[in-house]
Amino acid sequence: MKRSWLPSLVTLAVLVFFFAPLVMLVVNSFNASRFGGEWEGFTWQWYERLWAADEVWDTLFITLKIAAVSSVTAMVLGTLAAYALHRFRSWLQSFHSMLVTLPLVMPDILMGMSLLAFFVALGVELGMTTIWIAHVTFCVSFVTMVVLGRLQDFDFTLLDAARDLGASPWVAARKVLVPLLLPGILAGGLLAFTLSIDDYVITFFVSGPGTTTLPLRVASMMKGRNLPMINALSTLMIASTFILAAIAFRLQRRRA
Amino acid sequence: MMAFFAIPAGLVISMAFRPSDLRGGVGEGWSLDTLKALAEADYLPVVWRTVWLSALTMLICVSLALPMAFHMARVGETWRRLLLLLVVVPFLTNFIIRIFAWKTLLHPEGALTQFLIRCGLVSEDAMLLNNAGAVLLVLVYTQLPFAILPLFAAAEKFEFHLLDAARDLGASPWQAFYRVFVPGVRRGIFSACLMVFVCALGQYVIPQFVGGPADEMLGNKITQRAFADRNLPHASALAACLMLAVLVPMLIAAIARRVSGKEAAS
Numbered sequence: 001m002k003r004s005w006l007p008s009l010v011t012l013a014v015l016v017f018f019f020a021p022l023v024m025l026v027v028n029s030f031n032a033s034r035f036g037g038e039w040e041g042f043t044w045q046w047y048e049r050l051w052a053a054d055e056v057w058d059t060l061f062i063t064l065k066i067a068a069v070s071s072v073t074a075m076v077l078g079t080l081a082a083y084a085l086h087r088f089r090s091w092l093q094s095f096h097s098m099l100v101t102l103p104l105v106m107p108d109i110l111m112g113m114s115l116l117a118f119f120v121a122l123g124v125e126l127g128m129t130t131i132w133i134a135h136v137t138f139c140v141s142f143v144t145m146v147v148l149g150r151l152q153d154f155d156f157t158l159l160d161a162a163r164d165l166g167a168s169p170w171v172a173a174r175k176v177l178v179p180l181l182l183p184g185i186l187a188g189g190l191l192a193f194t195l196s197i198d199d200y201v202i203t204f205f206v207s208g209p210g211t212t213t214l215p216l217r218v219a220s221m222m223k224g225r226n227l228p229m230i231n232a233l234s235t236l237m238i239a240s241t242f243i244l245a246a247i248a249f250r251l252q253r254r255r256a
Numbered sequence: 257m258m259a260f261f262a263i264p265a266g267l268v269i270s271m272a273f274r275p276s277d278l279r280g281g282v283g284e285g286w287s288l289d290t291l292k293a294l295a296e297a298d299y300l301p302v303v304w305r306t307v308w309l310s311a312l313t314m315l316i317c318v319s320l321a322l323p324m325a326f327h328m329a330r331v332g333e334t335w336r337r338l339l340l341l342l343v344v345v346p347f348l349t350n351f352i353i354r355i356f357a358w359k360t361l362l363h364p365e366g367a368l369t370q371f372l373i374r375c376g377l378v379s380e381d382a383m384l385l386n387n388a389g390a391v392l393l394v395l396v397y398t399q400l401p402f403a404i405l406p407l408f409a410a411a412e413k414f415e416f417h418l419l420d421a422a423r424d425l426g427a428s429p430w431q432a433f434y435r436v437f438v439p440g441v442r443r444g445i446f447s448a449c450l451m452v453f454v455c456a457l458g459q460y461v462i463p464q465f466v467g468g469p470a471d472e473m474l475g476n477k478i479t480q481r482a483f484a485d486r487n488l489p490h491a492s493a494l495a496a497c498l499m500l501a502v503l504v505p506m507l508i509a510a511i512a513r514r515v516s517g518k519e520a521a522s
Contacts, residue, residue, distance in 0.1 A: 006323060007324065007326045007327035007330075010320060010323040010324055011327045011339070014321075014324050014400065015339075015342055017400075018346045018397075018400075019342075019346065020361075021357035021397070022346060022354070024357065024360070024361060024367055025353070025357040105451070105454060105506070106502065107458020107498070108458060109459075109460055109478060109479075109495070110495055110498060110499055110502065113478055113482065113491060113492065116482065120488060197350075198351060200350075200351055200461060201460075204479075215350060218350075218353065219352050219461075222352075222359065222465060227360065234350070234353040234356060237350055237353060238353065241345075241348050241349050241350065245345060245348050249341070
């Protein structure tokens with residue numbers, strides 16, 4: 001039977017639609033023209049200016065610090081949550097699983113607004129700690145989901161075998177469960193890391209003075225005049241996202 | 257998790273009933289003042305705009321994602337993997353960067369505007385930026401993966417021999433697609449609609465950067481109340497409204513799923 005060409009055409013169009021803006025961005029970061037309307041010659045000058053912009057590198061450092069701390073916390077909490085969700089079934093657990101899935105679908109702004117109200121009500125000063133808590137809150141759900149997927153393939157008789165051979169519950173968990181779950185946990189952690197770096201909306205709500213993360217910096221630069229510099233910065237960020245995505249893809253595939 | 261998600265959500269709703277004080281904090285006692293202000297201030301056009309922009313985004317996304325999911329489910333394994341990766345990668349790129357990319361493209365001196373002018377499609381002084389069209393375009397751009405992924409998941413399970421059967425029985429390709437494939441993946445369509453609609457409702461960054469002052473959505477109002485006016489109760493009241501707007505379609509979906517699940521079981 002002859003296949004219609006329309007679906008493939010739509011697919012092609014959508015992919016062009018997806019990538020054209022990103023490609024333009026990368027091309028423009030080497031373009032001497034300010035707005036990128038036309039090509040005015042190849043230049044490294046935007047990258048040089050970016051290199052000299054110390055405030056950008058400071059925010060990068062803060063962003064990475066927050067991302068590292070929150071992804072590690074989310075990895076630990078998410079793994080525990082996934083284990084609890086998988087092992088025990090009760091009405092409390094179905095409530096728990098609803099709590100885990102809700103942040104996945106909730107619009108960011110509601111999460112940001114809720115957390116802001118929460119911190120203000122508690123009288124916590126906005127800053128690193130609040131960003132950390134907020135990032136852990138939304139990352140945990142993603143880690144839990146990834147680890148849960150991996151737990152579903154896990155053969156729990158292995159744990160019984162370890163216990164029969166004389167391992168204490170703790171040793172059994174550490175030597176059998178954790179190593180087998182590790183690719184899942186790491187993939188979840190990596191996802192949390194990228195999400196934390198990329199988050200704008202929630203961070204915007206809970207950040208305080210002196211804790212500007214990279215997306216916040218880019219957004220404030222967008223209101224200023226240094227537009228081509230953002231092109232250069234974006235290109236670097238896109239490149240690092242691609243690399244992280246590739247690593248995560250590898251980790252996930254290893255289980256197959 | 258309880259502490260950091262459920263409690264804040266409840267707090268937002270309760271805060272809507274608190275009066276605001278001048279220092280930008282939350283005052284003592286409870287009142288309905290904020291809710292009255294909410295009814296008085298002309299939020300209705302904003303709410304209306306938020307809903308129709310989200311609905312339109314949903315329609316466009318799903319109608320683009322349907323043929324795409326159809327195509328992706330029919331190609332071979334290698335191609336399918338590659339296409340899936342190509343859909344996910346822009347989705348992983350930073351949100352702000354994607355908006356910025358569109359902002360430069362749509363800028364009066366940007367590439368897309370210049371290109372369209374050269375083709376004679378738009379006039380010299382056309383403004384592509386700062387209008388509802390730009391907001392809609394970027395909304396579709398950012399939400400499209402949310403539509404493609406659930407639809408693809410549904411299409412992957414679809415039995416494509418059914419289409420051949422329909423064709424053998426004399427259906428035109430379009431009829432086969434519309435009468436057999438679309439009902440076959442209706443659950444996927446359903447969840448795609450829900451995802452896109454709910455996510456679009458909460459957007460505020462997109463209208464902030466590519467929209468004009470007349471294109472604000474509910475989210476913009478929330479941030480303005482929270483940061484520009486330092487009126488947290490007011491912002492919370494708006495957020496509570498938005499939360500209701502989000503929860504209603506999700507509840508309907510949950511109920512519908514349960515009902516159809518029971519039908520399938522019986």
